[in-house]
Amino acid sequence: MATVELRFSALPEHVRTARLVAAAVARRAGVDEAVLDEVRLAVGEACTRAVGLHQSGGIAAPVQVTLIEEEKQFSIEVGDEAPGSVPGGASGTASDAEVEEDEMGLAVISGLVDDVEVIAGEHGGLIRMSWPTTPPAVALS
Template sequence: MPTVELRFSAQPEHVRTARLVAAAVARRAGVDEAVLDEVRLAVGEACSRAVGLHRNHHITTPVTVILTEEEKAFSIEVGDGLTASGREASAQGTLGGGPDDPETDADGEDEMGLAVISGLVDDVEVRTGADGGVIRMTWPTAPVVVLP
């Protein structure tokens, strides 16, 4: 049940690295080869979303990506660091001004990103806690055959 954890500063150029690592670990975990493109796209979308939230809300903590190989599943959690109180303030408009405000546009992109992820991954969980938001995506794995 190995776990790989990535932490990176909220820079768009780091998203590519996260996608490459996720695809490599997913392949090693036994995720079907035909699904690897979906893994790459979903992780890229989740990481881009997290980077955008960090930048828009001036969050200095790193974006986290945790890749976990379980017995019959492979999961990826992308953490964004925007706490529940920060999300509530943003939703109430205290961080954004109006329809022309970049903060409001970012919230629309956030929702679009979640819609794309939901379209790519059958098993998605989005949660928010005291230490930030997390998108957890899970794919089934094939049993690894060990030859003698």
């Protein structure tokens, strides 16, 4: 099992880098080429959500992205450190607009990824997304 970890300051300009890294690692892991745009978009939404939660909560900790390559699947985990970052609940002080934006982002992710899980707790949240992989073809001589 190969794992790549990425941590970045909660700034919107770093989301693009996370998307590019995720797509490159997904390609190497064997995610179907036709699905790579969905990987990029889903990672972008999850990272944008985490950045927003950190910024609105005044959290200085970095956003965490873990890319996990397993035998038959590729997973991405995007973690934030916003307490109680549950869907629609943000951090208890979120405005209606922030809650609506958060719910919209999660809806987009759910529409892009068949296997998605959202976990939230008092120390932060995690969005786990998985895609099937295809083993590389073996050339016969």
